[in-house]
Every structure is written in C-alpha cells, then in structure tokens.
Amino acid sequence: MPKPTPDDANAPKLTINDIAALAGVSKKTVSRVINQSPLLNQATREKVEAVIRETGYTPNPQARALALGRNFLIGLVYDNPNQQMILNMQRGALEALHGTEFELVIRPVDRGSAKVMDDIRSFIVRQRLYGVIILPPLSENDAIARICDEEGCRYVRMGSAVLDDPEHMVVSNDRDAVAEAVRHLIQQGHKRIGLIAGPHGFRSAKERREGFELALSEAGISLPRSLVADGQYTFESGVSACESLLDLSPRPTAIFASNDEMAAGVLYAARLRGIEVPDQLSIIGFDDTPITSRVWPPLTTVRWPIVAMGRAAALKLIGTAIGEGHDVSEPSTFSSTLIRRASVAPPPRD
Known part of the structure; x- marks a missing residue:
C-alpha cells in the first residue's frame, strides 16, 4: 500500500487500520500509541509515531473518546x-x-x-x-x-x-504578597491602615488578612477591630466597607482592599466625600485587573498571575x-x- 503524503489532496482519509497496516502492527497497538499508553516498548512506539508523522494522520476524536x-x-x-x-x-x-x-x-x-x-x-x-x-x-x-x-x-x-x-x-x-504591599504603606509613613477583608469562608481572604496582620505586627503597629471592614469581593461591598472606615475618627490614612473590585469601590467612596487620593488617602488592591490602570489615579495593586x-x-x-x-x-x-x-x-x- 503506497504511503499517502499529508499534502495529497486526492488521497482517501486514512483510518487507524491503515496506520496499523503501514506500521506492521495491530490496530490495538496504534490505539495505545495515540492514547499515550505505557504498555509499549520504545521501538514500537517510535515506528508508529513515524508513520503517523509521514502520513499526516489525524486520529478521530470521537473514536478516541470512546476508547x-x-x-x-x-x-x-x-x-x-x-x-x-x-x-x-x-x-x-x-x-x-x-x-x-x-x-x-x-x-x-x-x-x-x-x-x-x-x-x-x-x-x-x-x-x-x-x-x-x-x-x-x-x-x-x-x-x-x-x-x-x-x-x-x-x-x-x-x-x-x-x-x-x-x-x-x-x-x-497571597499571604507574602499582601505583607509586601502593606510594608510599602508602612514605608511611606502610614500607621493607621484600614483593611477591607474578603468574604468569610474564602481561603484567599484568610491568607490575605494574615499577610496584612503580619506586616503590621512586624512594624509594631496595632490593628483595632474598627479598622477591619468586611467585603464580598464586589465593587458595591468595597463602597460600603470604605464608608464605614471613613466614618471613623480619626479615619485611616490608607486602605488595603482584598481585591481590585473593592479597591475601585474605595476610590469611588472617597471621591464622593471629596477625599483626595493619594494626598489624603492611599489605596492598594489585589489582582491587577484592567480597572486598576483605567481609573484615576491608577491603583497600586498586587498582580495575581x-x-x-x-x-x-x-x-x-x-x-x-x-x-x-x-x-x-x-x-x-x-x-x-x-x-x-x-x-x-x-x-x-x-
């Protein structure tokens, strides 16, 4: 049987039986090669793979799925x-x-x-x-x-x-990345830093809060319960949480929001109150979603890959x-x- 080439437009569509005949092996052996079975010696595998390459054979996905x-x-x-x-x-x-x-x-x-x-x-x-x-x-x-x-x-x-x-x-x-972000705020001179936490039951929220607390502890900065507001990873919850933090007296000079949607909500809530960012309030988010570079000022954030x-x-x-x-x-x-x-x-x- 002549070996059809991949660019032979008139060649009939090859089947697994054709490949088996060309390679001098059984249909089952070809199937094992296609499905990456370990139950083959290397020489047989290479022989079948060479025929598949030479002929341009494409396995039938339905047949493979069935197998x-x-x-x-x-x-x-x-x-x-x-x-x-x-x-x-x-x-x-x-x-x-x-x-x-x-x-x-x-x-x-x-x-x-x-x-x-x-x-x-x-x-x-x-x-x-x-x-x-x-x-x-x-x-x-x-x-x-x-x-x-x-x-x-x-x-x-x-x-x-x-x-x-x-x-x-x-x-x-997440924990280490948030700790780095909060250290950045501390290096800028911030000591009264608010946290908008993620939803209860999310491991990401727990890890990010622990990173936040770790950086404060390293710097000897206390974290009053009043400086922690609960969020739901949504823009609306970021607005609401920020409003509760801005109602404090004295209010925080910086806020870390556990994701960018909430950080954008912080920026929105601050603007509604005429609070200038970053002159009167610094903000950091988490994710590095497109919104962070499209708002003004662009948001500092943790890039989550x-x-x-x-x-x-x-x-x-x-x-x-x-x-x-x-x-x-x-x-x-x-x-x-x-x-x-x-x-x-x-x-x-x-």
Missing part, C-alpha cells in the same frame, strides 16, 4: 463573585488548550445549595469530562476532590495555600494526553508581585 471512556472536555467549576478572576482563569486555560483536541466547558454552581455536590458529580458524569479545574472557594472542599476520584476524573485545585498533592494543585503566595495559573492547571490535566511531559513533581507555585502606581503617597501631616 478512553471520556470526552475531550475540561470542566471549569466555580462559585465566585469575582468575575474578572473567572475570565482570566478561562483565558489561561484556553491558551493551554489551543491547538489540542480539548475544549473548555464552564459550570457555575451554588456552593450554598444542599445539592451542590450532586450537581458537580452530575456535571462530571454527564459530560464525561477528561478533567476538571476547581476554583476557590470550591477548591478548598476535599469532598469535591473525592468525587473526582470516585468518577475517575482528573482534577486540579486552585488555591491560596497548598491543599493537595502537587499534581492536583496550582497555588499562589491568574492567567498563568489557569494555563498551568489545564496543562497539568492534559500534559500526558498531548504528549508533553509537564513536570508535576512540585506544586505549581506562582508569585504575586506588587505593582506600584499613583494611589499611594505619604500620609497627610496632622
């Missing part, structure tokens, strides 16, 4: 009010999946629902997912990881602290399937960094 018992779908499961974070996570995952057989399927859920675990299990089973990326705060629930294991579905959890084995994690250094984290999470799931040996021997740890802009200045003189 694997899975579709080429990666699920993204979340319940998070920070929509920019969700968008950035999608962007990173899609970058990793580009040019592969895999597609991304988005699934928002309600973590407060009594049926949330059933909903997640149903999503995995119904879509026959190859793998799933779990975003915080859902990722902090070990029961979801157990569901994935029970259903034979690969998973990666995203978090602000290590929650699982390295192959199942991408993690950021969420796109890179999304890309890494997807690659952890599909690396073996696409034939790239991505290293998962250690947690994929990503460092957040302080981005200094015009919203921070020394405090006003008394």
Whole structure:
C-alpha cells in the first residue's frame, strides 16, 4: 500500500487500520500509541509515531473518546463573585488548550445549595469530562476532590495555600504578597491602615488578612477591630466597607482592599466625600485587573498571575494526553508581585 503524503489532496482519509497496516502492527497497538499508553516498548512506539508523522494522520476524536471512556472536555467549576478572576482563569486555560483536541466547558454552581455536590458529580458524569479545574472557594472542599476520584476524573485545585498533592494543585503566595504591599504603606509613613477583608469562608481572604496582620505586627503597629471592614469581593461591598472606615475618627490614612473590585469601590467612596487620593488617602488592591490602570489615579495593586495559573492547571490535566511531559513533581507555585502606581503617597501631616 503506497504511503499517502499529508499534502495529497486526492488521497482517501486514512483510518487507524491503515496506520496499523503501514506500521506492521495491530490496530490495538496504534490505539495505545495515540492514547499515550505505557504498555509499549520504545521501538514500537517510535515506528508508529513515524508513520503517523509521514502520513499526516489525524486520529478521530470521537473514536478516541470512546476508547478512553471520556470526552475531550475540561470542566471549569466555580462559585465566585469575582468575575474578572473567572475570565482570566478561562483565558489561561484556553491558551493551554489551543491547538489540542480539548475544549473548555464552564459550570457555575451554588456552593450554598444542599445539592451542590450532586450537581458537580452530575456535571462530571454527564459530560464525561477528561478533567476538571476547581476554583476557590470550591477548591478548598476535599469532598469535591473525592468525587473526582470516585468518577475517575482528573482534577486540579486552585488555591491560596497548598491543599493537595502537587499534581492536583496550582497555588499562589497571597499571604507574602499582601505583607509586601502593606510594608510599602508602612514605608511611606502610614500607621493607621484600614483593611477591607474578603468574604468569610474564602481561603484567599484568610491568607490575605494574615499577610496584612503580619506586616503590621512586624512594624509594631496595632490593628483595632474598627479598622477591619468586611467585603464580598464586589465593587458595591468595597463602597460600603470604605464608608464605614471613613466614618471613623480619626479615619485611616490608607486602605488595603482584598481585591481590585473593592479597591475601585474605595476610590469611588472617597471621591464622593471629596477625599483626595493619594494626598489624603492611599489605596492598594489585589489582582491587577484592567480597572486598576483605567481609573484615576491608577491603583497600586498586587498582580495575581491568574492567567498563568489557569494555563498551568489545564496543562497539568492534559500534559500526558498531548504528549508533553509537564513536570508535576512540585506544586505549581506562582508569585504575586506588587505593582506600584499613583494611589499611594505619604500620609497627610496632622
């Protein structure tokens, strides 16, 4: 049988049986090569791969899915009010999946629902997912990881602290990054610094608050309860929390908001009261979303590498399937960094 070339427009579409015949192996052997099975010797694998390259053969994705018992779908499961974070996570995952057989399927859920675990299990089973990326705060629930294991579905959890084995994690250094941000305020001379915390039950909110408190403790600065306001990672909660802090007497000279949406709310609330930023109030946020460089003054913030984290999470799931040996021997740890802009200045003189 002559070997058709990839640019032969008149050649019939090759099948897995054709590749088996050309390579002198069984159909099952070709299937094992395509599906990256370890049950082959290297010489046989290389012989089949050479035929696939020479002929330009493209495996049938439906047939592969049937053989694997899975579709080429990666699920993204979340319940998070920070929509920019969700968008950035999608962007990173899609970058990793580009040019592969895999597609991304988005699934928002309600973590407060009594049926949330059933909903997640149903999503995995119904879509026959190859793998799933779990975003915080859902990722902090070990029961979801157990569901994935029970259903034979690969998973990666995203978090602000290590929650699982390295192959199942991408993690950021929120605590250290926030401590650096607050040290920057202290170096500018601020001592009365307000905190707008994230939602209760979010590990990211806990890690960021601990970083905030660590920097104050290092500098010997106390943190009265009145200087801590609760937020929900939304613009509106940032406005409300800021108003409560600005009602204090004396009011804070700087505010750290646990995400950029709330930091933008702080800027809005300060403007409503005629408080100049940064001359009368310094502001720092967290995320480095586009809004931070589009408001005036541009907001100092902590750059959270969420796109890179999304890309890494997807690659952890599909690396073996696409034939790239991505290293998962250690947690994929990503460092957040302080981005200094015009919203921070020394405090006003008394």
